[in-house]
Amino acid sequence: MHVFQIRYRNTQGTLMRILTAASRRGIDLPYVQAEPLEHTHKVTLLLEVNPKQVGQLCRDWHAVVDVIDVRAGRQLKEAFDHGAAWKVARHPVTSVPVQASRQASA
Numbered sequence: 001m002h003v004f005q006i007r008y009r010n011t012q013g014t015l016m017r018i019l020t021a022a023s024r025r026g027i028d029l030p031y032v033q034a035e036p037l038e039h040t041h042k043v044t045l046l047l048e049v050n051p052k053q054v055g056q057l058c059r060d061w062h063a064v065v066d067v068i069d070v071r072a073g074r075q076l077k078e079a080f081d082h083g084a085a086w087k088v089a090r091h092p093v094t095s096v097p098v099q100a101s102r103q104a105s106a
Contacts, residue, residue, distance in 0.1 A: 001047070002046070002073065003044065003072075004045045004057070004061075004072050005043075005044050005070075005071045006043050006044075006045070006070050006071075007041070007067070007069040007070075008040060008042075008066050008067045008068055010040070014067070015034060018043060018061060018064060019032070019043075021057055021060040022047060025053065027049060028047070028048065029045065029047065030046055030047075030048075031044070031045065031046035032044070040068060057072075
């Protein structure tokens, strides 16, 4: 597994162009976290890729106009499993039935 951290200016479509670089190669995106970072934004991706794909992705991301910095690192599989990745996320996605949300707001 490789961890990528990409700093970018949050303009229209920038995050989508970053994610599209991986998805058009058929690479699964098991973990994606985007967050503000001072005057810019940062997205962290965990991807299962080979060294050739690392180079291709970095080249594609550097070509995106509003990308400021791309960092690629290797993470040991034992130290970072998919379950732990979701526990680390600050705002996990949850679903609330419509009736429960109406009762809570009343």
